Amino acid sequence: MDFKLKALTKSIWVFHVSAGSCNNCDIEILDCLTPRFDLERFGIQLIGSVRHADAILITGAMNRKSVPRMKKIYEQAPKPCVVVAVGQCALSRHMFRFSYNVKEPLDNILPVDLYIPGCPPRPEAIIDGIVKLVNKIRENK
Amino acid sequence: MLKTFLSYLIFPGFLFSACAGLIACWIDRKVTARIQWRVGPPWHQNFTDIIKLLGKETIVPSDSSKWTFLLAPCLGVLGLILATTIIGRAALVPSESFLGDLIVVLYLLIIPAVAMIIAGASSGNPLASVGVSREMKLVLAYELPFLLSVTAVIIKCNGAIQFAGILNHQLNFASNIASFSGILAFVAALICMQAKLGLAPFDISEADQELMGGVLIEYSGLPLALFKLTKAMLLYTSPLLLIVLFFGKDLSLLFILLKFVGILVVFILIKNTNPRLRIDQALRFFWGPVTLLALLANGLALLGY
Ligand code: SF4
Numbered sequence A: 001m002d003f004k005l006k007a008l009t010k011s012i013w014v015f016h017v018s019a020g021s022c023n024n025c026d027i028e029i030l031d032c033l034t035p036r037f038d039l040e041r042f043g044i045q046l047i048g049s050v051r052h053a054d055a056i057l058i059t060g061a062m063n064r065k066s067v068p069r070m071k072k073i074y075e076q077a078p079k080p081c082v083v084v085a086v087g088q089c090a091l092s093r094h095m096f097r098f099s100y101n102v103k104e105p106l107d108n109i110l111p112v113d114l115y116i117p118g119c120p121p122r123p124e125a126i127i128d129g130i131v132k133l134v135n136k137i138r139e140n141k
Numbered sequence B: 001m002l003k004t005f006l007s008y009l010i011f012p013g014f015l016f017s018a019c020a021g022l023i024a025c026w027i028d029r030k031v032t033a034r035i036q037w038r039v040g041p042p043w044h045q046n047f048t049d050i051i052k053l054l055g056k057e058t059i060v061p062s063d064s065s066k067w068t069f070l071l072a073p074c075l076g077v078l079g080l081i082l083a084t085t086i087i088g089r090a091a092l093v094p095s096e097s098f099l100g101d102l103i104v105v106l107y108l109l110i111i112p113a114v115a116m117i118i119a120g121a122s123s124g125n126p127l128a129s130v131g132v133s134r135e136m137k138l139v140l141a142y143e144l145p146f147l148l149s150v151t152a153v154i155i156k157c158n159g160a161i162q163f164a165g166i167l168n169h170q171l172n173f174a175s176n177i178a179s180f181s182g183i184l185a186f187v188a189a190l191i192c193m194q195a196k197l198g199l200a201p202f203d204i205s206e207a208d209q210e211l212m213g214g215v216l217i218e219y220s221g222l223p224l225a226l227f228k229l230t231k232a233m234l235l236y237t238s239p240l241l242l243i244v245l246f247f248g249k250d251l252s253l254l255f256i257l258l259k260f261v262g263i264l265v266v267f268i269l270i271k272n273t274n275p276r277l278r279i280d281q282a283l284r285f286f287w288g289p290v291t292l293l294a295l296l297a298n299g300l301a302l303l304g305y
Helices: A002-010 A024-031 A066-076 A088-092 A123-140 B002-009 B014-035 B045-054 B066-092 B101-108 B111-122 B126-156 B163-172 B180-196 B221-246 B253-273 B279-303
Strands: A013-018 A055-059 A082-086 A114-116
Touching: A002 A123, A002 B045, A013 A024, A013 A066, A024 A055, A024 A082, A024 A123, A055 A066, A055 A088, A082 A088, A082 A123, A114 A123, B002 B014, B002 B066, B014 B045, B014 B066, B014 B221, B014 B253, B045 B221, B066 B101, B066 B111, B066 B163, B066 B221, B101 B126, B101 B163, B111 B126, B111 B221, B126 B163, B126 B180, B126 B221, B126 B279, B163 B221, B180 B221, B180 B253, B180 B279, B221 B253
Parallel strands: A013 A055, A055 A082, A082 A114
Antiparallel strands: none
16 A cells, blocks of 8 residues: 555646636746746656646636536546645635635545645745645555 | 466566566657656656556446446556567567568557557547547558568568568568668668557647547546556557567677667657647558659669669
């Protein structure tokens, strides 16, 4: 079991969903894969299909259109799978909290495992968050 | 009997080729990373990926045909192991090869692609079916020049359709690559292999950006691991086949290793410097210039160059 857990934390394939973000958070996520930060060193890869995912990365405020789709995406992911909320929008709805279109924050909809605050968060903050998540998973099981 | 099983399952067969293939995949990722000025993953990364996939949930989509969906990856792996074993045995002990094993291997090497086609078609996903249609066209496109370049080798080796004959001929005279027809056939075969491996200019059926994994979009867990393993083993088998066909003069361990890594790096360089083609461009490319190249190689081989 421990062996599998180690493999899981050493090879995280990330499915990236933009649930209505302003695209800044998405750019910062892509920054993590550039030569300066190079997350592939730790086996972290962006993949195209949610069926391959170990982590779902969500940016942006959840608007009425994206809520049912997000639920569907979460159901389609093979478990064990973690949900990571990136950016202030995904955490707390940010400046859209009084908007007619954004009814509830992300953690009322999906079980979020990791919150990374910032508008947008720096790549260092994202990497730091991932390290904390990995440590938490390893300790818990 | 036992020896056959052992060679199928362990030495030139499954276990060895899987390990070698995963290492080859790592070389691919590492060199790619260095080209992009990154550090790249550690050497055991692909092993970790496979182990992780084994521990994940396997989802069978409700509108897929269940058995076909689950058996297609096994078909690909089993066919490829057979091909790898035959090539590996032939390179190790040429005297044990049988008449026509080259032809058998050529057939067996199509099976992974066929498995992909079956898999995508059975998964019931519209994006996968687009991937399937592209994969099918791509197979039709690259098989013609690939077979032609193999016939050039056969003509060079006085009609030998046995690995032993081909290796013997190269041992007695010179490597096939050391002639005009050999060079042309090698270039054509290399480009076809690039498409067989599904690497960059020809990764049309997987197309991460538009088809999101294409054929493999619905796969997760164990079947996905099998497909990744098939890809990895293909990355070991196809350079080996090229070595046997074109560089068969000196098959000592060190030289095989050097030639293997050399061919692999050429694949990776092509992959990293070329954008993806559209399927119609790929078809035109393979049936036009590459086929002409292979035909020219055939003509030259017939004339004895
Ligand atoms: S948190 Fe800021 S940067 Fe990120 S999507 Fe929201 S507004 Fe844009």
